[in-house]
Amino acid sequence: MRRSKIVCTLGPAVDSHEQLVTLIEAGMNVARFNFSHGTHAEHQGRYDRVRAAAKETGRAIGVLADLQGPKIRLETFAEGPVELVRGDEFTITAEDVPGDRTICGTTYKGLPGDVTKGDQVLINDGNVELKVTEVEGPRVKTIVIEGGVISDHKGINLPGAAVNVPALSEKDVEDLRFALRMGCDLVALSFVRDAKDVADVHRVMDEEGRRVPVIAKVEKPQAVDNMEDVVMAF
Template identity: 35%
Template sequence: MTCKTKIVATIGPASSDFATICDLIRAGVRVFRINCSHGSEAERIQLIQLSKQAAQSLDIPIAVMIDLQGPKIRVGELEKPSITLKRGQTIKITAQSVRGNEKYFSIELPELTKNVQVGNRILLDDGKIELKVIRKLMDFLEAEVINGGELLPRKGANFPDSELSLSGITEKDLNDLKLGLENSIDAVALSFVQSEKDILDLKQHIEQKISVCKKVPIIAKIERPQALEHLSKILEIADGVMVARGDLAIEISPACVPTAQKEIIQTANRMGKYVITATQMLESMIENAIPTRAEANDVANAVFDGSDAVMLSAETSIGKHPVLAVKTMVSIIAEAEKHLAQWSVWNGNIIPKSSDEDSFFVIQAARDLSKDRNVTAICVFTQSGRTAILLSKTRPHVPIFAYTPNADTYSQLSLYWGVHSILTSRANNLDEILAIIENTVSKTNHLKSGDQVVLICGYPVQKFRSANLVMLHTFP
């Protein structure tokens, strides 16, 4: 069963062998995520290579995305194994390297006293402990404990009310990025994005500091309130976004995540950009063989909201049932997609940028033609994949077959909603294009004699122009 909404699966200890990776692809995975927060460089290289080998073995295109760790802000070392913070007490916090206790402790944020203001909140250990800054001095902050608890060393710290001046890209990220590009990754996700500047910085590193011959889509993870404030500007620069609901829930509260999710997805779709919904989608399946009813609703609603892809994290990386989790997600998506006409929030009306206007009108014409009851597919001939990606955002009711002679484009198009990529030789004229379509798409059993397809390509064909031709072709 093939879904239009793509499934992203995180590979980890539970799914890192060749056989399981093949099983995940057969079950419906089309994007593999490599989480750079875990494992060694050698292990990450192996996972990338195994994913590509499995895809080649099965003759199914797969995209590999690395997820950069980003800056991790943590509590420093403590004098004891843990300390207890009680509601109402005051405590001092410094950026200096000290061994903490019940009176003071450190947080590894160099610009702590500059970035954090009186009244700002500090959340520790995934939000379990909440502090409020009541006084600022030169070298430390004084905070009141709002919600107390036991604090262990090296726990994470979040600053939902503060604009942090630290770079969104660490030396580790640059090393992981270089490693990924050298091993032909297809996309990169950037963590803890605050503004479009973080995306521009990453693009600069890719273009100037690292030798790379292909365009790699950048996915901005939206997990800070500042990213929500700058969402449109981030989307102007990034190729897509991820609704990273874990840290987002810590920063803005779980109650605000559903509306934030809808805002992110709607804005990305309107601007013609890619969007993944992630985090705890089938969390109970880490242990159990069936999901909760709430989880099934969550996946279906992400489809109805207009997600291009939905993501499994711990479910496939460390869970007991990685392949079953994918099969379960496929069944939920497939059922939801039967009812898109009735319940879908996204209607496919993107707002084109000026640079996309010519392609946009060609794509709109193709989508209108595809509504004819005799049309069973749209076939796109593309070098970069851009036309197929824009067409995907308009949500046609028929499959999109994207033909490309570019091996990188062939893999990257696995990211996008409703797109089936096909690696083909270059065509020099329309007759060759039609022959390629008849020799390939008909083998998928989607088409039969008398069926029609909508063809999109650049014309003259041999000039490799942007899409400017739409035509109907009837299968003999």
């Protein structure tokens, strides 16, 4: 049995019945639904169209629900977007402060406890790179390594830090329940760290009375360190 799959991410650009039929005939095996975007109503409509296109082509198409996972973001800037230049000092704080080109708040108040001097901090999908120089109370002081423009609610990624946020956010649980009821065939879990993260997904599935295969996305160093336990969780 061929286990490798051609997975296509669906969205507004590929949404019509005709486009889905074309993808299936070209070899798509799995339709990925990205729950970082879109409403449940939009996902339901897309799901119905995938099933209709699969029936028309006589192909078995899997539906993958890819959960967003925990998101750490900047708060807001008082006067709009700011540009950070290499060598600038920039502080991310757990305090509620108006953001400017020197400081901004974060939605994750536990950030100062999770990072240490030398840690890498990426903002806006890695377009801006910072390095932690000091943690002082609620403030994480950094220096800009790679500059760029940042603005309200841009994402923060901490590649090397052991972040203590749950792998399943409240949104993820709601999305998981919806996807299971919708009829998804697989679930992808973002930012897996250990076996407990997988167990949390299984717990929600058991509450819904429906288990489907879980794909653990290895995006954090902790997942590599705990790989054996993560695999055994399945």
